[in-house]
Amino acid sequence: MIDEKIILAILMTCSIGAAAGYLGTLMLSKRMSLVGGPLGHLTLPGITLALLWGFDVSIGAFAMLLFAIILIWIFEKRTKLPLETLTAIVFSTSVAVAFLFLPHEEVEVALIGDISQLSLKTTLGSIFLSTLSFITVRKIYKKIVFISISEDLAKSEKINTDKYNLIYLLAVALVIGLSIRIVGSLLTAAIVSIPAATSRNLATNMKQYAYGGAIAGGLAGLLGIMLYKLFSIPAGPSVIITSSVLFVISSLFKKD
Amino acid sequence: MFKESIDMVNNLALKVKDLTVKLNDQTIIDNLSFDVIKGETLVILGPNGAGKTTLLRAILGTIPSQGEIVWSVNNISYLPPNELLQRKEVLPLTVEDFYSLKEITKERINKSLVSVGLEKSIIKKRIAHLSTGQFQRLGIAWALVDNPDTLLFDEPTSGIDIGGTETIYSLLHSFWEKQKLTIILVTHDLSVVWEHADNVLCLNKKGICHGIPSQALTTKSLQKLYGVGVKYYKHNNK
Numbered sequence: 001m002i003d004e005k006i007i008l009a010i011l012m013t014c015s016i017g018a019a020a021g022y023l024g025t026l027m028l029s030k031r032m033s034l035v036g037g038p039l040g041h042l043t044l045p046g047i048t049l050a051l052l053w054g055f056d057v058s059i060g061a062f063a064m065l066l067f068a069i070i071l072i073w074i075f076e077k078r079t080k081l082p083l084e085t086l087t088a089i090v091f092s093t094s095v096a097v098a099f100l101f102l103p104h105e106e107v108e109v110a111l112i113g114d115i116s117q118l119s120l121k122t123t124l125g126s127i128f129l130s131t132l133s134f135i136t137v138r139k140i141y142k143k144i145v146f147i148s149i150s151e152d153l154a155k156s157e158k159i160n161t162d163k164y165n166l167i168y169l170l171a172v173a174l175v176i177g178l179s180i181r182i183v184g185s186l187l188t189a190a191i192v193s194i195p196a197a198t199s200r201n202l203a204t205n206m207k208q209y210a211y212g213g214a215i216a217g218g219l220a221g222l223l224g225i226m227l228y229k230l231f232s233i234p235a236g237p238s239v240i241i242t243s244s245v246l247f248v249i250s251s252l253f254k255k256d
Numbered sequence: 257m258f259k260e261s262i263d264m265v266n267n268l269a270l271k272v273k274d275l276t277v278k279l280n281d282q283t284i285i286d287n288l289s290f291d292v293i294k295g296e297t298l299v300i301l302g303p304n305g306a307g308k309t310t311l312l313r314a315i316l317g318t319i320p321s322q323g324e325i326v327w328s329v330n331n332i333s334y335l336p337p338n339e340l341l342q343r344k345e346v347l348p349l350t351v352e353d354f355y356s357l358k359e360i361t362k363e364r365i366n367k368s369l370v371s372v373g374l375e376k377s378i379i380k381k382r383i384a385h386l387s388t389g390q391f392q393r394l395g396i397a398w399a400l401v402d403n404p405d406t407l408l409f410d411e412p413t414s415g416i417d418i419g420g421t422e423t424i425y426s427l428l429h430s431f432w433e434k435q436k437l438t439i440i441l442v443t444h445d446l447s448v449v450w451e452h453a454d455n456v457l458c459l460n461k462k463g464i465c466h467g468i469p470s471q472a473l474t475t476k477s478l479q480k481l482y483g484v485g486v487k488y489y490k491h492n493n494k
Contacts, residue, residue: 029347080280145347146357155318156334156408157358204382206353 006229008123009115013221013239016178019130021195021217023137023175025210026168028196029148038091039176040188042068044098044110047185051106056122061185062177068094069173113184113236115225126178133171134214140164141210182221183236194243195220201250216246268328269294269406269438270315275323277307277314284310285321288463292455294329294405297432297439299453299469301446303482306460308442309337312410315440329438333404335395337411349383351394360401372397372427392424400431406438407431421445425452449473 027036046064050057068090075086102110137144143164146154154161172192179191199212223246224239231238270292277285285307292298300308314321316334355365366376372393378386386394392412399407412424429452432439441448449456449469456472458464458481465477 142357145349145353148347149349149357150336152313152316152318152336153334156316156332200348203348205348205350205380206356209348 005116005118006225008118008120009228009235010222010225012118012123012126013115013182013225013235014218015127015130015221016175016182017191017195017221017224017239017243018214018218019134020175020179020191021199021213021215021220022134022210023168023172024192024194024196024217025199025213026137026141026144026148027172027192028200029145036172036176036192037189038087039065039068039173040180040183040185041091042094043177043180043188044102044185045094047110047180048098048102048106051103051110052101057109058126058177058181061180062174064094065173065177069169108234109184111184111186112234113180113182113187115182115228115235122181126181129174130178133175137168137171140167144168145206183240187236187240190240190243191217194240194247198243198247198250201247201254216243216250220246267294268292268326269296270328270440271324271326272315273324275311275314275321275325277310277319277321279310279319284461285314285459286462287323288459289323290457290463290466292438292440294438295436296454297441297452298455298457299449300440300442300457300459301444301449301481302459302464303444306481308444308459309410311459312408312440312442316408327406329406331402331404332406332408333399333402334408335399335410335412350379351381351383351386352379354383354394354398355401358398358402364401368397368401369394371400389423393427396424396427396431400435403435404437405435406440408440410442411444412441428452446473 024036043061043064046060046062047057048060049055049064050060072083072086072090075081075090076083079086098110108114143154143159146157146159147161147164151161176188176192179188183191195216196213198216199209203209203212220239220243224242225235227233227242228235228238268291272291273289275285275288276283288311290298300311302308310319312334313319315325315327316332317325351369352362352365355368360368362379365379369376369378374390374393374397378390378394383391383394395412399409407428409428412428425448428439428441431437441452443449453469455467456469457466458472458477460481464481465472465474
């Protein structure tokens with residue numbers, strides 16, 4: 001009989017994976033797939049504090065992400081340096097600071113996640129928040145596509161590009177904060193970018209592409225957790241490797 | 257400063273007064289003033305880096321500027337240069353998806369495609385798979401689909417051969433005649449001015465000349481615009 005913890009893990013991982021995959025399709029279109037990596041690393045001090053003081057790692061991760069995004073935004077305004085440079089500075093510093101305080105026995109949890117201690121409350125909260133991110137981004141999906149085709153064109157159509165970019169970034173931060181529990185801070189780039197790439201291989205229009213990202217992300221979550229249960233391998237790497245396998249399979253069937 | 261008002265009393269579509277645009281502490285456009293009359297085709301002419309695209313972006317209000325910009329039109333449609341539109345293989349965007357950004361019904365999409373000589377069947381085709389000429393036609397159709405009274409086009413024929421260029425301008429001209437459009441067109445192609453412009457604005461950071469092409473484009477103004485070596489060639493079409 002499947003135990004309750006596994007059902008909770010499947011529900012949570014599928015919902016977060018689907019939301020991350022859906023949001024990731026826009027990251028690919030905005031050529032920011034790799035941003036997920038630095039964003040994940042930025043969460044490390046938050047995860048460290050959560051582990052030290054015993055509160056939820058996703059709350060620590062999300063709070064740290066918000067702080068880091070504000071910090072990068074302030075530096076960008078003051079220095080006019082490229083965002084990639086500032087993100088690199090802030091994320092490297094975050095990793096360095098986190099490792100000063102991160103207890104050795106918690107390193108693995110922080111880096112590749114841990115779903116062994118899931119509660120119903122945490123699972124329901126994660127499902128609710130990932131659904132919220134999904135619905136929010138679904139509402140603004142076309143606007144973000146417009147912006148990624150041409151920001152000037154979007155502005156000329158009276159689209160408030162700053163507002164929509166901010167909403168999207170906050171949704172990404174939320175999903176990354178949630179996914180930290182499953183894949184840790186090391187593998188966040190993968191959970192948002194691989195399902196999008198898989199979907200891109202198979203989709204022939206935008207609708208298929210967007211929902212394909214969600215399906216690929218959700219499926220990777222389901223199969224990844226099943227492999228975790230069957231072979232007792234860490235859940236985070238299991239989900240990401242499954243996602244990579246789906247990508248390889250999709251590349252065999254790539255549409256023009 | 258960007259102001260939009262419906263001023264139907266006079267015949268002006270756009271009034272630009274003392275416009276200055278600075279980007280990263282560099283002056284891109286310096287104290288430029290000009291008017292556009294309703295139904296006019298104004299060609300903005302200038303060498304690369306003269307500030308033509310910046311001027312379009314400023315009058316659209318997509319970048320900050322100083323001075324006065326007053327529109328007296330209802331619906332402006334803008335099309336950026338071909339190369340600035342992300343139509344590479346990043347997104348599986350179909351023609352239908354492209355139109356859906358404007359929330360247009362399928363019936364109107366079909367009409368719009370036919371109006372520029374494109375087959376209805378291309379609706380399911382991916383944008384990335386269109387030829388440059390088809391894409392330019394699509395751009396025009398897309399810009400016109402929500403019935404604008406004013407069109408702003410930035411280098412609409414970049415990357416197209418001479419035959420294709422002529423087709424695009426003829427197409428624009430026919431829409432201009434049919435729909436009494438006000439058109440503001442950016443180019444560095446002098447022949448476009450002779451063939452299609454009511455007025456020309458020569459821009460090289462500052463306004464070098466403005467008026468009817470046959471009067472505004474003198475040897476002196478062209479040399480000032482492009483540097484020495486450019487000769488005045490009087491065209492008979494206008």
